[in-house]
Amino acid sequence: MEDDSYFEDEEFSPIRSLLGLLTFSTIIPINVFTSIEYMTKLTWCWPFIHIFIGILAAICGYVSLEMLHLNSFFTAVIVYAFLMIITGYNHLDGVMDMADGVMVHGDPERKIRVMKDSSVGAGGVATLFVVASLTVGGLYNILDYHFIYGIIICEMAAKTSLLTTALLSRPLTPGIGSYFIKETTITNYFASTIICGIVAFLLGSLVGVLGVIGAIVSGIMIATIARRNFVLANGDVLGMSNEVGRLFSLLFMSVALYFL
Template identity: 70%
Template sequence: MENNEHERFSPIKSLLGLLSFSTIIPVKQYTSIEYMTRLVWCWPFIHLVVGILAAVFGIVCADVLHLNPFFTAALIYAFLMLITGYNHLDGVMDMADGVMVHGDPQRKISVMKDSSVGAGGVATLFLVAILTIAGLYNVLDYECIAAIIICEMVSKSSILTTALLSTPSDQGIGCYFIYSTNILNYILSTVIVAVIAYLVGDVVGVIGLAGAIVAGALIAFIAKRNFVIANGDVLGMSNEVGRLMALLFMSVALFFL
């Protein structure tokens, strides 16, 4: 996705670039990172499709293969990780390592960027993964297949929330996503996501979006306190925690509503 000064901006190429960037779906369409991130506010809508694929996969596991809810939940999580190319898992581990180490922001950033992974990173990834599987199991127990679609879609709303509230680093791909997120396109994206979430999952879906927004704001706060800036690792953490928090909020809502 090298920048090409002769390239003209194309919304279709930008959307396909986002799809290629965040999934393993074979899309042979490339554009510059600047043009790709220009439509970053549309990212949740791309992952609406990914969520639908995961929901169909879950239905096959549960209704065709007759697997129990826990095994189905674990396979759905594995499916989501595979189709997204394990794209954000390194961000979870790297940010966790940076937060755990003692020192000033520069020291924490250097640890976060280090290619080696510490115990804090591994433990955090395990916790996020097992809690997400538990969340998927819980919504499946309520037979709310729509929650699978919603949690994947709003995980990108979590990223947008973090991007909006963060100060970008001066290098790396993550800074392009942060620079391209502003209050106007964030509000537009969130309103459309809220409408889709309501149509797909009623009030429970909107509550799931609220959970993702809370997660995004929380990750932005933690990043600002520890690193001052945010990068791709912070956005990756936001994605995974956003999915988890959406499932948590929807699980609670399913009990009370």
């Protein structure tokens, strides 16, 4: 999320901008590009785009679990690998970079320098391992309950977590992440979150709604950590929020599946 020369300037088109957002966040070869300013105007629609990604991942999980008769753990690993590959490992560098920045001692300026450094430290690698392992564990848990819809919900909710962090953060400029933060307003955030809650309820009743709530909690947590350590937020912080948001969504749904 650093070089906006990747985009072309043109007249605003909602459909083209949505497709541009899909191009930006996945490896699906639609190759539709638009300016970063126009693309991020529809940041609030990002969770809905990832409903489609979640559906593809859910199909992958269904085939593995029900047709190939693989066990839940193996299926969880396959689903997680699919999500990482189709999204081009887009946010994993954010997990490592933010973790490195948080782990280092010093003032916000030093922490930001470490976060933006291209090298990765032990804290970043260890944090990525923990987040990835727990996410696989969460997928394993919901698949044990044969709750395939949970895959769709957690992928959608990951972007709700990202939007929550964006809403509560001040942008670090320059950087593409700052455009997403600036375009996330209270109005479009609540519209997006309410729609996500409705979709989650239709897919998973109260369990699905709790998955979205888990993502919101994650977004608040990451925004708070970023504010205390960096004051400002960038694309790395948003990336961390996305990955931890998926994890917290799975965590909340896993607990709900046991008790409800």
